[in-house]
Amino acid sequence: MFRENFLAQLNEDEQLTAAEDKVCDEMRRVKEPSLKEKDFEGIYSKTEVERDLELTQKLEKGHVLRTERGEILEKVLRREIYNSCWFGDNCETVQTTKFDDYVNHTDFVIELDTDDRIKLAVDTTVTNDTEVIEKKVIKIKNELDRKIGTTIKYFQSNLTWEDNPEKGEIKDIPSVIIAFDYENLQKMCEIMAGPGGKEKLGRTSLQIYILEDVINQLEIQGEYLEKNIKGGSDTNIYKNIKRAEEYLREILESKRESAEIENKGNVRNESISAREKITLLAA
Numbered sequence: 001m002f003r004e005n006f007l008a009q010l011n012e013d014e015q016l017t018a019a020e021d022k023v024c025d026e027m028r029r030v031k032e033p034s035l036k037e038k039d040f041e042g043i044y045s046k047t048e049v050e051r052d053l054e055l056t057q058k059l060e061k062g063h064v065l066r067t068e069r070g071e072i073l074e075k076v077l078r079r080e081i082y083n084s085c086w087f088g089d090n091c092e093t094v095q096t097t098k099f100d101d102y103v104n105h106t107d108f109v110i111e112l113d114t115d116d117r118i119k120l121a122v123d124t125t126v127t128n129d130t131e132v133i134e135k136k137v138i139k140i141k142n143e144l145d146r147k148i149g150t151t152i153k154y155f156q157s158n159l160t161w162e163d164n165p166e167k168g169e170i171k172d173i174p175s176v177i178i179a180f181d182y183e184n185l186q187k188m189c190e191i192m193a194g195p196g197g198k199e200k201l202g203r204t205s206l207q208i209y210i211l212e213d214v215i216n217q218l219e220i221q222g223e224y225l226e227k228n229i230k231g232g233s234d235t236n237i238y239k240n241i242k243r244a245e246e247y248l249r250e251i252l253e254s255k256r257e258s259a260e261i262e263n264k265g266n267v268r269n270e271s272i273s274a275r276e277k278i279t280l281l282a283a
Contacts, residue, residue, distance in 0.1 A: 016068060017186050019193040024068050026192075027075045037097050040154050043168045052099050052153070059102040069126040072189065073180055074107050076201075077124060081110060084202030086210065088112065088251040092158040100152050105139055106175070109152060113159050117166070118244050120214070121150040121175040128181050133272065136177050137279045143175070144225055144280075149237035150175040172236040174221065174244050176214045179270040187267045205265035211252045216273030218245040224280040 016024060037049050037056075044052075078093040080086050090113035096106050105123050112118040123136055143149060149172040157166035180188070191201050222241045225232030232238055255261055 017189065019189040020069065020072065020186060022193040023072055023076070023189045027072060030075075032095070035095060035097050035154065035156060037099055037154050039156070040168065052103075056099045056102055060098065067126070069182070069185055070124065073126050073178075073185060074124045076188065076192070077122070077178060078108050080202060080207070084207070086207040087248065090114070094155065094158050096152060097154040100154055104150055104152060105136070106150060106152060109155065109173070111157060111159055112244075112247060114247060116243055117159075118240070118247055119170065119173050120244055121152065121173045123175065123177050125177070125179045126182065126185050127179065130275070133177065133179055133270065133275055134279065137272070137276050140175050140177075140221065140276070141224070141280055144221060144229065144232075144237065147225075147229060147232065147235045147237065149173045149240060172240055174218060174237065174241045176217045177272045178210060178214070179272055181270060184267050184269065191267065203261055204267060205262050206267045206269070208252065208255055208261065209265075209268050211248060211255065213269060213271055213273050215245055215248050215252060217276055218242075218248070220273055220276045220280055227281075 037053055041049055078095065081091060082093050085091060087110055092111050092113070094109040094111060096104070096108060100106050104121070106121040107124045108122050110120040110122060125132060125136065127133065151169065151171045152173060153169050155166065155168065155170045159166075188201065188206070191197055191204065194200070218241050222238060222245065225235065225238045225241070229235075
């Protein structure tokens, strides 16, 4: 059903390349547990959950579904961040429910096994349209203007804290965007479709490029709160942004020094931080 559901969304000039098609098929064969809103009926009332499901269905009907390329990017990122430790060894990824995807614009959450339980809300996209990215940046700006971060209503941690397991709503989560244009997604899939593709992708400098841009996004968001929002540096979202930025800078430095990661590569994500700097710091 994966392919049938999404092929209808593609025009002839958007058909997948052979490498993308192979990666798509491999992703489809991997069965992943899916978090459902009804799994939270012990936390929220049945009436509240049903109301959220109705809202999700309405938003889904009026939404242009992501193409297979978008699905490929999201699944590859979740897998590599976890399996290949792109954001460090002590890291998990949590796919969101449809409610948090459509309402809170988050495809998955990165959670770091730290004392303060650092998290990032990740919004992914494959596009050549700068307006698509601009809308996502404005969403982040609107949250910062209200002195808040992203809320995930239906969250269940994949990390185990026996003293205090996390399930339910989490608030003031820093939000970042990871975007690819069509050309670079194709290049990434060509690596994956080749001999030893998964291992090769896990060692590419793409992880460094993504980390650099995520850190730059967090730095810009923190600077925006400091300079443009009264009391912004006293907010929970500011503190969470700076914690995440500091932690990821240490991870980045260790990766830059690692002999296991290639120094240069021809696959790059889009520079979201450059656009955020224009939108936020020019405000």
